[in-house]
Amino acid sequence: MKIEFAPSNVPLPRRLQTAAVMQWVFSFLALAPCCCVLFFIFLFTRFWLVSVLYAIWWFIDWDTPSQGGRRVNFLCNLAVWRHMRDYFPVQLVKTADLDPRKNYVFGFHPHGILVAGAFINFCTLSTGFHSLYPGLTPYLLMLPLWFRAPFFRDYIMYAGLIPSDKDSASYMLCQPRGGNVVVIAVGGAPEALDARPGAYTLLLANKKGFVKLAMEHGASLVPVFSFGENEVFNQVDNSRGTWLRWIQERLQRMMGISLPLFHARGVFQYSFGVMPFRKPIHTVVGKPIVVEKNEKPSDEELDALHEHYMDELSKLFEEHKSKYGVPEERHLSFV
Secondary structure, three states, rough: OOOOOOOOOOHHHHHHHHHHHHHHHHHHHHHHHHHHHHHHHHHOOOOOHHHHHHHHHHHOOOOOOOOOOOOOHHOOHHHHHHHHHHOEEEEEEOOOOOOOOOEEEEEEOOOOOOOHHHHHHHHOOOOHHHHHHHEEEEEEEEEEEHHHHOOOOHHOOOOOEEOOOOOHHHHHHHHOOOOOEEEOOOOOOHOOOOOOOEEEEOOOOOHHHHHHHHHHHHOOOEEEEEHHHOOOOOOOOOOOOOOHHHHHHHHHHHHHOOOOOOOOOOOOOOOOOOOOOOOOOEEEEEEEOOOOOOOOOOHHHHHHHHHHHHHHHHHHHHHHHHHHHOOOOOOOOOO
C-alpha cells in the first residue's frame, strides 16, 4: 500500500484543528482505561493518598451524574472545541423555534462511530446552540459504564454528559422550570456496528424507550439527523452473518459497548489511522412533536407516537438530503 504523507507546509490553523481532534479521539478511546490504571498505580505507591481522597470524594459525589452532572460552560467554550468544529467542519442547522419553558427529548441519528456531531453540537458551545435556542441547555446521554471510571467521570460531566439510564434522563425532564434538552443517540452502541460511508439504515423500528420517556414527562420529541456522521470513518467489513459481526454483537451484549473496527487517516499521513476524515457534518434539528403527558401509555398509544416520530424523521431526511450530498434515490430504512 502506497502511503500518502501530509505535506510539510500545512498551515497552522489546520495543525491546531488536527491536534484538537487528536486529543478528543484519545479521550474516547484511551483516557478512561488510562484513568483507571492511574488510580490503581497511585493506590500502591507513595501517592496512595490521592486515590484514597478521590475514593472518598467519589462516594460523596456518587449521585451527581444522574442529577444533571456538573457542566462547566467555561470549559465547554474553550478554543480547542472551535478548532475541532473547523476540522470537519460541523454545522448546527435550526428548522424551528423551541419554547424554553418546555423540556425536550432530542432523538439523534445516526449514532456513527464516535457521535462526533452530537458531542460538538451539544457538549461544546462552538456551533452556537445557545444562540440558536436561547434558554435551552442540552444534556447528551452516554453509557453509564464510563461514569464508573475514576477521574474520567468528572471530565465528561464537565461537558454536560449524563448517564444513559432512565433515572438520569427523568431527572432532567422532571424539572418544572423547563429548558432542559435530553439528547439520545437512539441507535446506541449496536448501531455503531453499521456506521460506514453511505449507510442510511437506523436501528429504530423497535427502539421505543425514548418515546415512552417523552410521554411519561410530557416532553416534546424532536428528530435530529446528522448528515455526514457516517462519512468520517471507514469500518472493516462486518456484514451480518460474518464471524466478526457475531463476535462484536456478543461482546456488545456482555460489555454494553460495541467494538467497531474503524479506520480513516493518521496525523502525519492520510492512508491509515484512527483520525476521522475531514468530511463536513451538518446536524439538522427538526420541528418539535408535541407530546401530551401520559404516565402510563398503552401499547397502542406508544406505537402510534413512535410511528409518527419515524415519519417526521424520514420527512426531515428527505427535505434536507439534497443539500448535503445524499443521492436522490437514497432513503432511510429502519430495522
